[in-house]
Structures are given as C-alpha cells and as structure tokens.
Amino acid sequence: MSIAYLNGSFLPLEEARISPLDRGFLFGDGIYEVIPYYGGKPVGLAPHMQRMADGLAAIEIKCNKSIEDWRVLLDDLIAKNADQGANLGVYIHVSRGADTKRYHAYPENVEPTIFAFAFPIKDPEPVDRTKAHGYAVSSTQDLRWKRCNIKSTALLGNVMHYQQGHASGHGEILLYNENNELTEASSSNAFIVKDGKVITPIQDHQNLPGITRRIIIDSLKADGSIPVEERTVTMDEVRNADEIWITSSSKEIAPVIELDGKPVGNGEIGQVWENAFRIYTERKFDF
Incomplete structure (x- = not known):
C-alpha cells in the first residue's frame, strides 16, 4: 500500500483528499519536485529543495520548511513505502492552498497545501553503451x-x-x-x-x-x-x-x-x- 503525506499526516494514498477550491487544482498555482532515491539514498536532495524554495519565492507562496525539515519528512515517507521496492521516486507538491472562492489574485491568510507520495522507479541504466536503452x-x-x-x-x-x-x-x-x-x-x-x-x-x-x-x-x-x-x-x-x-x-x-x-x-x-x-x-x- 502506498503511503502519502498530506498537510502533516501520513495516510494511504487513495485516502488523500484536497478541497476542489485548492488553487493547485483550480489554477495550477503551485510548485513541485521529483527526487529519486536509490537504496534509500536521495540524489540531489539539497539542490532539489533549494529549487523548490526558489520557485515558491518566485510565485510568493510562503512555506516554512527548511531543507532539514524536508529531509526528515522524506526519509520517513521512504521508510513507510519500503515495501514498494529499493528504488523510489518522491513527488512533492506545494500549492498555495484552498480559498473560500475562485479568484485570480493571490489570497491572504491561506495555508499552503503540502502533498508528497512515493512510487517505484526503474533501476539505473547499466554503464555500458551496448546494453543501455536508446x-x-x-x-x-x-x-x-x-x-x-x-x-x-x-x-x-x-x-x-x-x-x-x-x-x-x-x-x-x-x-x-x-x-x-x-x-x-x-x-x-x-x-x-x-x-x-x-x-x-x-x-x-x-x-x-x-x-x-x-x-x-x-x-x-x-x-x-x-x-x-x-x-x-x-x-x-x-x-x-x-x-x-x-x-x-x-x-x-x-x-x-x-x-x-x-x-x-x-x-x-x-x-x-x-x-x-x-x-x-x-x-x-x-x-
């Protein structure tokens, strides 16, 4: 069973729910990242999370998680999904959150929606040009x-x-x-x-x-x-x-x-x- 993270809680992916008024749903108003983990080890975690922070700043979404906060959260998510395989990708999605109405301008005093889930990824290609996929x-x-x-x-x-x-x-x-x-x-x-x-x-x-x-x-x-x-x-x-x-x-x-x-x-x-x-x-x- 795939376990997801949504706004502070871990739960089965199929039980994760957001409001239809979430601006990520209505406007695509959010930032995302995908990070590969091979054998539980991430590739480029710090630069991935810095890019997310830069993207959030560019569209003026305030998210107070540090790189270390993300590291702890994602390590926990990977551990909870270990039964899916040794190599996992993690999708992270931060939207501006749900307002009470559909309105183009950025709303004030809205908490961002933070969502993440893990999924199996293929093994790396062999370092051999005669065997790799073209x-x-x-x-x-x-x-x-x-x-x-x-x-x-x-x-x-x-x-x-x-x-x-x-x-x-x-x-x-x-x-x-x-x-x-x-x-x-x-x-x-x-x-x-x-x-x-x-x-x-x-x-x-x-x-x-x-x-x-x-x-x-x-x-x-x-x-x-x-x-x-x-x-x-x-x-x-x-x-x-x-x-x-x-x-x-x-x-x-x-x-x-x-x-x-x-x-x-x-x-x-x-x-x-x-x-x-x-x-x-x-x-x-x-x-």
Missing part, C-alpha cells in the same frame, strides 16, 4: 510560456508537447525557440556531443534549471576528462551532433539514437555517453 525522439517549436525556469504544477504546455511526441511513437520531444535554438525537451533537459565536447543550452527563462543537468555539468567539470560547455545551441547543431542526451531525475542521462526519424551520429549509443554516465554515477550521491 531513445527515439522528435522535435517541434516550443510553444510554452516564458517562465519555464519555474517548476510550476501548471504543466499543460509540457503535457501537450509530450503528447505530441508520444502520439508519434517517440519517447520525448525536443523543443526549439523562434530563432531555431534548442531550449530543452518536454520533460527533460537536453545535451549534445560534438567532437568529444558536451554542450548544453545556457540556463535562462526558456528552460528548467534541472538538478540532473547541474550534477552532470559539475561532475564533468570536477573530473576534467570530458570538456563541457553551456551556450546557445542551434537546431542545425543538434541535427549534426555526434550524440544527443536527454536528462532528468527519472531518466538520469538518456542517450538519443534517433531524431525525427533519422539516426543521431552513427545511430548507436556513443562512447562519450558511457564515459559521462560513469562519472555521473560515481558522483551523483555527493550532491
């Missing part, structure tokens, strides 16, 4: 709002883009802006590899400050064996890349072997991916 993806112009750096629960734009890729039989969809520049994917950040260098779009309002993205960049820079660069990336560069990766907390570093029906590089998972994934795997619990 993704086929498509691409389209990014039609979402201009505050994609905020991890809002209002995900309709992302959902519609993801569905566009899903409907065409693809596991993700890469997005580009009106200047034909890569932004990210519908539920992931994106990297390319060219001539041994790892390249990813700069962090701005067009993309999410991904925690896995940050861990990859910091790990590669600390290791020093693979050059990494943050800069504008054109779709022409993407289409001529030796390798493409999509990255997220659930996917970690996922290699892309096909884009819009054409092979990426030689159509096989690349050696740079394997080397980078090994470095990431060795360091991911340090963040």
Whole structure:
C-alpha cells in the first residue's frame, strides 16, 4: 500500500483528499519536485529543495520548511513505502492552498497545501553503451510560456508537447525557440556531443534549471576528462551532433539514437555517453 503525506499526516494514498477550491487544482498555482532515491539514498536532495524554495519565492507562496525539515519528512515517507521496492521516486507538491472562492489574485491568510507520495522507479541504466536503452525522439517549436525556469504544477504546455511526441511513437520531444535554438525537451533537459565536447543550452527563462543537468555539468567539470560547455545551441547543431542526451531525475542521462526519424551520429549509443554516465554515477550521491 502506498503511503502519502498530506498537510502533516501520513495516510494511504487513495485516502488523500484536497478541497476542489485548492488553487493547485483550480489554477495550477503551485510548485513541485521529483527526487529519486536509490537504496534509500536521495540524489540531489539539497539542490532539489533549494529549487523548490526558489520557485515558491518566485510565485510568493510562503512555506516554512527548511531543507532539514524536508529531509526528515522524506526519509520517513521512504521508510513507510519500503515495501514498494529499493528504488523510489518522491513527488512533492506545494500549492498555495484552498480559498473560500475562485479568484485570480493571490489570497491572504491561506495555508499552503503540502502533498508528497512515493512510487517505484526503474533501476539505473547499466554503464555500458551496448546494453543501455536508446531513445527515439522528435522535435517541434516550443510553444510554452516564458517562465519555464519555474517548476510550476501548471504543466499543460509540457503535457501537450509530450503528447505530441508520444502520439508519434517517440519517447520525448525536443523543443526549439523562434530563432531555431534548442531550449530543452518536454520533460527533460537536453545535451549534445560534438567532437568529444558536451554542450548544453545556457540556463535562462526558456528552460528548467534541472538538478540532473547541474550534477552532470559539475561532475564533468570536477573530473576534467570530458570538456563541457553551456551556450546557445542551434537546431542545425543538434541535427549534426555526434550524440544527443536527454536528462532528468527519472531518466538520469538518456542517450538519443534517433531524431525525427533519422539516426543521431552513427545511430548507436556513443562512447562519450558511457564515459559521462560513469562519472555521473560515481558522483551523483555527493550532491
């Protein structure tokens, strides 16, 4: 049985209830995070919770939990869901809370709704390019709002883009802006590899400050064996890349072997991916 957390209480997930006047339900007025736990150990807990705090501050939701408060709560939640498996993801959702009416302006004196639940996640991919799963993806112009750096629960734009890729039989969809520049994917950040260098779009309002993205960049820079660069990336560069990766907390570093029906590089998972994934795997619990 999956045990959830809701506003101070642990209870079976199917018994969790919120008001239909909760602004998270009415407006998508909230912030969320997803954190992977492998064998009970979180990946990037502190930066995940800092990103949540930054998002809450950006939309002016007051939540008084510290990183240590979250650590204790989530450790307890993981322990209560140990029967679901060794590897779990935790979804955390903080909305502005329930008002007495539907009204666009932020209400005063409303307590935020805090909800979390755990769910099984797959084992990490093997650090072996001959055994790992390669993704086929498509691409389209990014039609979402201009505050994609905020991890809002209002995900309709992302959902519609993801569905566009899903409907065409693809596991993700890469997005580009009106200047034909890569932004990210519908539920992931994106990297390319060219001539041994790892390249990813700069962090701005067009993309999410991904925690896995940050861990990859910091790990590669600390290791020093693979050059990494943050800069504008054109779709022409993407289409001529030796390798493409999509990255997220659930996917970690996922290699892309096909884009819009054409092979990426030689159509096989690349050696740079394997080397980078090994470095990431060795360091991911340090963040």
